[in-house]
Amino acid sequence: xxxxxxxxxxxxxxxxxxxxxxxxxxxxxxxxxxxxxxxxxxxxxxxxxxxxxxxxxxxxxxxxxxxxxxxxxxxxxxxxxxxxxxxxxxxxxxxxxxxxxxxxxxxxxxxxxxxxxxxxxxxxxxxxxxxxxxxxxxxxxxxxxxxxxxxxxxxxxxxxxxxxxxxxxxxxxxxxxxxxxxxxxxxxxxxxxxxxxxxxxxxxxxxxxxxxxxxxxxxxxxxxxxxxxxxxxxxxxxxxxxxxxxxxxxxxxxxxxxxxxxxxxxxxxxxxxxxxxxxxxxxxxxxxxxxxxxxxxxxxxxxxxxxxxxxxxxxxx
Amino acid sequence: xxxxxxxxxxxxxxxxxxxxxxxxxxxxxxxxxxxxxxxxxxxxxxxxxxxxxxxxxxxxxxxxxxxxxxxxxxxxxxxxxxxxxxxxxxxxxxxxxxxxxxxxxxxxxxxxxxxxxxxxxxxxxxxxxxxxxxxxxxxxxxxxxxxxxxxxxxxxxxxxxxxxxxxxxxxxxxxxxxxxxxxxxxxxxxxxxxxxxxxxxxxxxxxxxxxxxxxxxxxxxxxxxxxxxxxxxxxxxxxxxxxxxxxxxxxx
Ligand SMILES: Cc1cc2nc3c(=O)[nH]c(=O)nc-3n(C[C@H](O)[C@H](O)[C@H](O)COP(=O)(O)OP(=O)(O)OC[C@H]3O[C@@H](n4cnc5c(N)ncnc54)[C@H](O)[C@@H]3O)c2cc1C
Ligand SMILES: Nc1ncnc2c1ncn2[C@@H]1O[C@H](COP(=O)(O)O)[C@@H](O)[C@H]1O
Numbered sequence: 001x002x003x004x005x006x007x008x009x010x011x012x013x014x015x016x017x018x019x020x021x022x023x024x025x026x027x028x029x030x031x032x033x034x035x036x037x038x039x040x041x042x043x044x045x046x047x048x049x050x051x052x053x054x055x056x057x058x059x060x061x062x063x064x065x066x067x068x069x070x071x072x073x074x075x076x077x078x079x080x081x082x083x084x085x086x087x088x089x090x091x092x093x094x095x096x097x098x099x100x101x102x103x104x105x106x107x108x109x110x111x112x113x114x115x116x117x118x119x120x121x122x123x124x125x126x127x128x129x130x131x132x133x134x135x136x137x138x139x140x141x142x143x144x145x146x147x148x149x150x151x152x153x154x155x156x157x158x159x160x161x162x163x164x165x166x167x168x169x170x171x172x173x174x175x176x177x178x179x180x181x182x183x184x185x186x187x188x189x190x191x192x193x194x195x196x197x198x199x200x201x202x203x204x205x206x207x208x209x210x211x212x213x214x215x216x217x218x219x220x221x222x223x224x225x226x227x228x229x230x231x232x233x234x235x236x237x238x239x240x241x242x243x244x245x246x247x248x249x250x251x252x253x254x255x256x257x258x259x260x261x262x263x264x265x266x267x268x269x270x271x272x273x274x275x276x277x278x279x280x281x282x283x284x285x286x287x288x289x290x291x292x293x294x295x296x297x298x299x300x301x302x303x304x305x306x307x308x309x310x311x312x313x314x315x316x317x
Numbered sequence: 318x319x320x321x322x323x324x325x326x327x328x329x330x331x332x333x334x335x336x337x338x339x340x341x342x343x344x345x346x347x348x349x350x351x352x353x354x355x356x357x358x359x360x361x362x363x364x365x366x367x368x369x370x371x372x373x374x375x376x377x378x379x380x381x382x383x384x385x386x387x388x389x390x391x392x393x394x395x396x397x398x399x400x401x402x403x404x405x406x407x408x409x410x411x412x413x414x415x416x417x418x419x420x421x422x423x424x425x426x427x428x429x430x431x432x433x434x435x436x437x438x439x440x441x442x443x444x445x446x447x448x449x450x451x452x453x454x455x456x457x458x459x460x461x462x463x464x465x466x467x468x469x470x471x472x473x474x475x476x477x478x479x480x481x482x483x484x485x486x487x488x489x490x491x492x493x494x495x496x497x498x499x500x501x502x503x504x505x506x507x508x509x510x511x512x513x514x515x516x517x518x519x520x521x522x523x524x525x526x527x528x529x530x531x532x533x534x535x536x537x538x539x540x541x542x543x544x545x546x547x548x549x550x551x552x553x554x555x556x557x558x559x560x561x562x563x564x565x566x567x568x569x
Contacts, residue, residue: 010479010480011480071478071483073446073449073455073456073458074455074456077450097479098458098459098476098477098478098479099478099479101442101458102446102456102458102459103446104446105411105442105443105444105445105446105447105450106446106447106449106450106456108412108443108447109412109415109446109447109450109451110450113533114410114412114532114533114534115411115443115533115534116534117440117441117442117443118440125537125538130537133440134440134542135438135439135440136328136330136334136337136437136438136440137330137437137440138440138542139334139337139541139542140334140337140338140539140540140541140542141539141540141541141542142536142538142539143536143537143538143539143540144534144535144536144537145534145535145536145537146533146534147531147532147533147534147535148533182488183455183487183488184455184457184485184486184487184488185485185486185487186483186484186485187473187484187485187486188483188484189478189480189481189482189483189484190475190481190482190483190484191480191481191482192481200479228568236497239498240498245481245482246461246477246481246482246498247477247478247479247480247481252437252440253434253496253497255479260567261562261567261568271330271331272330278542278545282565282567283545284558284562285549295549295551296545296547296549297545297547298545298549299545299549299550300549300550300551300552300558300561300562301549301550301551301552302551302552302553302554302555302558303551304554304555308555309555309558312555312556313555313558313559316555316556316559317559317568
């Protein structure tokens with residue numbers, strides 16, 4: 001096996017979910033006593049390559065080109081497939097982010113490979129390594145087997161342990177030789193500024209649901225988050241109401257998160273929301289309806305009016 | 318302008334997971350099918366684009382006759398016709414689905430293809446980008462805003478990404494996959510459901526398309542995720558909540 005981790009940048013930094021891909025590569029390598037390599041793509045990478053190069057990879061390919069300043073599916077597909085062909089990589093591992101979700105299927109197509117998205121664990125079936133992933137809004141797990149010589153996968157960061165530290169690999173600049181045509185042009189990224197921790201990787205998250213009744217109450221939710229050093233997340237209902245931008249949405253069609261502590265405040269606990277918080281260590285539910293489904297997945301629950309409880313929490317913390 | 322919209326019949330997302338698994342494993346279990354919600358958003362979008370020059374909306378579905386009702390309900394929203402590809406009892410993988418749809422795209426030469434961003438049963442999110450790669454077309458996935466330029470040669474889309482809304486300017490023809498906030502799909506009315514029975518329907522068979530017939534990825538097993546305890550410790554008031562959190566060392 002010849003394993004390649006595709007590491008990505010996000011807003012000038014290494015994407016936190018790269019860690020899950022590296023761990024998956026380490027686990028795959030261990031199974032067969034193999035090594036793994038990595039590729040880092042982007043532009044003006046600064047110290048990112050050094051930061052990435054401490055997990056025992058054999059080689060770290062660096063593709064640093066203006067074409068990769070903004071994420072675009074086709075040039076990334078071309079670059080990674082060129083690298084994989086040239087160096088005979090047959091396991092391509094990426095992170096479960098909106099970037100890899102976008103270009104990995106295209107990459108799999110280019111390499112005539114089967115792909116599994118959002119792999120949460122490796123398992124063995126009749127001596128063959130298979131991949132387990134969540135399906136049906138996270139309500140079921142499915143074991144899949146890839147039959148092509150090359151396997152392509154993205155990894156669910158909420159289920160993976162941290163990668164183990166290791167030595168630095170040989171750094172190799174790779175000329176991907178790709179060009180960006182006028183088929184697609186990047187126009188802009190509309191992004192809400194936030195001083196709080198990144199929702200995808202925060203240890204603590206305060207989740208707000210429709211029960212908060214208005215956008216104004218987000219200020220109080222934010223005050224609780226700041227007391228806890230937490231990120232703010234939300235249900236689709238809150239995002240649809242326009243109270244928060246979409247990148248705050250947690251769930252099947254939003255972010256999957258795995259904080260140590262999750263507060264579900266005025267959240268009913270619909271399956272699509274629950275799908276995003278499966279990996280949370282402790283879920284605290286605050287809801288005035290004792291029958292709300294959130295209490296079936298919560299670890300700690302309080303049946304009460306959130307407009308009473310939240311200010312008291314801020315006060316008491 | 319001609320537009321293709323893909324529609325996949327899927328199990329109702331409210332099906333209990335154990336029943337869904339039983340049905341997937343062929344061990345019985347009754348499961349209601351619905352049209353994949355993201356695909357209905359795609360159909361709705363195509364209908365809304367009739368104002369700016371879309372004249373022909375063709376639904377494409379890889380499915381057998383038993384799921385015709387879901388395809389009909391999509392047509393009845395306001396599509397003109399459909400092309401069905403019968404998998405002939407085969408379990409098809411993402412590659413074969415994309416290749417089947419590509420066959421129809423090459424024949425129809427639409428201005429663009431609208432799809433759902435993912436199927437809510439497989440949660441694969443693969444068919445759109447695979448199809449784009451096969452056709453050598455640009456792709457715009459997770460789209461929640463669409464606007465066309467004056468000569469309809471390009472489209473400006475807003476994509477929902479981890480970092481925020483990314484705006485791209487894309488040359489047509491392209492593959493566009495739809496996210497939740499693009500629109501709210503309309504319901505098909507009863508008269509339109511009746512009318513949809515007369516909509517032209519072309520039927521193809523998967524084995525006639527010359528696509529490799531072994532899936533690249535197969536399903537080996539299903540299981541239920543390790544449940545959460547299901548027994549929340551209920552506290553009486555905020556004071557008890559705070560002491561519980563402190564005792565569990567979750568807050569200082
Ligand atoms: C295809 C599809 C994908 C979806 N993806 C997602 C997703 O990714 N993420 C997501 O979140 N949703 C998603 N949804 C929507 C999901 O089904 C629910 O509609 C949504 O999660 C509900 O949000 P909510 O809990 O905020 O609102 P509600 O369900 O309205 O719940 C509000 C809760 O607040 C409680 N409440 C009200 N007032 C108070 C008070 N004063 N004090 C305490 N409690 C109070 C109520 O008892 C209730 O339980 C998706 C839906 C579909 C169809
Ligand atoms: N059997 C099918 N027939 C028609 N379209 C499909 C089929 N399977 C998937 N698609 C389309 O591809 C999208 C993504 O599906 P998936 O990659 O399986 O998550 C769906 O939203 C559909 O629009």
